[in-house]
Amino acid sequence: MSSIKDVAAKANVSIKTVSRVLSGFAGVSSKTKEKVESAMQELEFYPSAAAQSLRGRDKGIVCLITEKLTTTPDSFDIIAGIQSECEKQGKLLMIGESGGSDESFSRLVDDFRRQRAEAIIFATVYRRQVKIKQSFKKCPLILVNCFEANLSHPTILPNDYLGAYQITDELIAKKHRKIAYLTLFEDMPATQLRLDGYRKAHEAANLDVDRGLIQVGVCRDSEDEFSNLPEVLRTLLSRQEPPTAICCGNDKMAMRVYMLIRKLGFQIPESISIVGYDNYKLIAENLLPKLTTVSLPYFSMGQRAAQLAINKQQVTTPEIIEISGELVLRDSHGYATS
Template sequence: MAKVGIRDVSRAAGVSVTTVSHALSETHQSRVNPETREHVQQVAARLGYAPNRIAVALRNQRSQLLGFVSDEIASTPFAGELVLGAQDAAYERGWLLMLVDSGRNPELEEKQVNTLLQHQVDGIVIAKMYHQEASVPAAVAGIPAVLLDAFDPEGTLSSVVPDEVGAASTAVQELIDAGHRRIGFINNSDDIPAAFGRLEGYRAALAAAGIGFDPDLVTRQAPEVPGGRAGAEKLLGLAEPPTALFCFHDRQAFGAYEVAARLGLRIPDDLSVVSIDNFEIIADGLWPGLTSVALPHYEMGRWAVTRLLDEIEHPEEAGEPVHLDFECPIVRRGSVAPPHSSSPGPEASS
């Protein structure tokens, strides 16, 4: 089947080649009235016309390619949403995404960036598997780049991360609104921005509700199911245990559910639990379902590519680098209820 060219679209649409070129160009679309532009685009789609990417690149001095450099996200549960958001944003603007994953190997990452540059990418998204300070590969200097789920302490690159403080505050507020006043927090033992931000959000929500901070109600544990078990055992073993638990993420909440069951506590009747991640395999798989604050991976991926393309295509309008803390919505399931008058414990559930 012969390739459809711009002259074929011109004949079928009954307009000049120049009009077709302008109507199908992101840069010059405004030169054609909306009705004609829509007509030309519909004809082009019906005929299966695709622009010659090499010719477009030569005219624009761009490859229309973006690099997406990941440290390990391709093997994490949320990778699909990050990549899908980035890919959708690129596709909608007529660009393609080239994805590489370094497996958290800095030397390999440097080589991958150099390879992407050899393929003439016009910009690079540097994505991390969790919110962290980023070490930017030296090869990236001099080309547009955006950090995804990471930040540059020097502020030289635009970046997007979850609003950790807001996410924790939202989770704790859910418990406060249900009537809980004694709320335990199983935090992450790692020294990472998310752990500090979520502690800040926990304390802020308590303070806003007039609830004093009790350090005995906070424990730092490994960010895995066993860490959740250890944290729940410690907090629920207090002389005056909490009526609710806020967990750093859903894997810890899974461990907390196990401990509650072993102690004879019913969720949410005897103990309420909230978390952060909205990892659906866990949050939907637990019974009752786990109320969890979602990390907006898809939205962050979209924003990162959209911002990068703005910096590439409209650098003067884009201005200085931007840092965005993305809002995190809560997903309510069945793990929160008002507290009993008595504190939870094996005796309270009998």
């Protein structure tokens, strides 16, 4: 790598003059500045970020720690949202993967602090509780898609409750009165919030919730997390009053339900409506019929996190910011059949 000494020799000026150009000193003539900048370009010289920081120049670095987010298609929009805002504000985004390891998280925090990051964003693949051990008094920490037991940092979460309420309300508006709900794992925070939204939509329409229509649609005892779905669906559809619509915990589950429902002789949505959650476009837009679902507002969540990271005065008081997804109406649901 070229050094400041090499640049000075190439431009035929002193090291002090090169240093003045790098620090934006006004006392350097335009001709000399052009010579120095030309030498830097030819030598592919870039000033040390650490040295610039010591001169008091803001590097504008925002850092992101993720858990396999870069390789998870339906969560990648968080990164896209952060990057979009950083580009608008002229900030550099640095990304590190912790892989869920506390040790890796701690190492990345230390590395990013050495880079004098303006703020650090921590984003998880799915909504879950985390425990932050480090202090972030000087360099703010913003949590995305995760939360602490005791609120200590700004936290950005999807509004899972509202999403489930909206999609259930849509089915009720289509005259469905027996709506099954196939949940994700019961210990996932999003599961309870979505169930609350499902129940509240029934309550708002003065409808009772049939607890027998709420079933866990996933299992941990098999390599195939949906291996219990065939039996669950057979049980639901053999009821004296079977459901006319099924809410699935996510779009991946809905894709499996599509296949199983058709094997049982049902048509979608003519004889039964199916809806999902996540708006995983690779699935939702390619199923036949296209899947009605609720989007996870990951892009907007990423944008908001970047805004907080860049405008540090906004993070003085920790708060939870919930961002609503969008109800995406497609063709997999219709009016209830008798």
